[in-house]
Amino acid sequence: MTADDVLTRLLDDGHIVETAEKYSEPGYDDPPAGRLILFSDWSGVSEHDMAVLENAGHEMEWSDEWDKCDECSGAVRTSANCYLWKPAYYRNKDDIVCERCVLANDGETRRYIDWCNGDFTRAITIDGIDLEKFGYKKLNDHSLQTGFHGGMNDDPETLGRNLQKVGVTEFVFVIDENSQFYTNWSVWIKTDIDVEMPNSKLPYDMATEMGKALRGEPTKHVDVVERTITPEEFIKGVKIKTHDKPTVTITRIRGKE
Structure with a gap:
């Protein structure tokens, strides 16, 4: 089975959800002429199929980490792959615009x-x-x-x-x-x-x-206010007094005496 056969099958099966012809992400080289950048959840694709595609010159990227520029259709990374990474795109309403286009x-x-x-x-x-x-x-x-x-x-x-x-x-x-x-x-x-x-x-x-x-220490001081309310107050609803400091209010319903 050729790489084209594998590619067609994975596209038809929905395993490959998107393709791109070039990168718009800094630091990446475009695939050879006639080859593509393929987006997929590769955990659902066999190692054999991935090897066939890779050996043919296709680039494989995770679909939840990449997207495409809506201006030039280049591939852009949307999820960090290192601590130094910065987005080389922005999302203008529903459209992604890459660094090159900006x-x-x-x-x-x-x-x-x-x-x-x-x-x-x-x-x-x-x-x-x-x-x-x-x-x-x-x-x-x-x-x-x-x-x-x-x-x-x-x-x-x-x-x-x-x-x-x-x-x-x-x-x-x-x-x-x-x-x-x-x-x-x-x-x-x-x-x-x-x-x-x-x-x-x-x-x-x-x-x-x-x-x-x-260390398990409280990071902010919290006041605790405790009060008892009647069943009638509970049914009608009770307006709790607001406080300037962070406050936890504990309420108890008073039972019949």
Whole structure:
């Protein structure tokens, strides 16, 4: 049975769910001419069939770790394969746009920047973008750090909200470095006003809190309030008083005396 026969059978059986002719993921070489990148849950495919496809020059990738760019149909990795990995794509509504397409022209690059602009949950992960060209300037002098070592408690939401308080609404976060235990990042702003770097720190240290959790210690003080209610109150529903501190309220239903 030839590689083409195996490929046709696996496509017809639904084992191979998608194919691509090229990679749009940095660091990958395209398959030889006439060969494909094949996406599948390979745990359901025999070793013999996989060997036939591999020997024929096809590339095999896991379907839950890869997708295709909706602009150029190139294969992009969507799941990390190492601690240093950063997404070389972004998801614009329902469409995936790869790094190559983002960098292809200023219009695509601007759309990507706008997608990240002012959003605490998004960051630029694609390398090679000149933000100064698009009117942004870097605000932080030293790397902002979020991680599991002491003092690495910079928080994008805290920083973003503090920027908004001083009138800065156009800002983007940039991932500068990923590692196993921390991320280095920076903030770029687009404004005509003079702005000093505002507070970016969480009110607690994540390394300290993690140490407490590993030792079985409570990480935050919790007040416990206990009260007894009547059966009538239980049936009607009781409004529990809110507290400023984290509170656990224990209620008991009073029985007949």
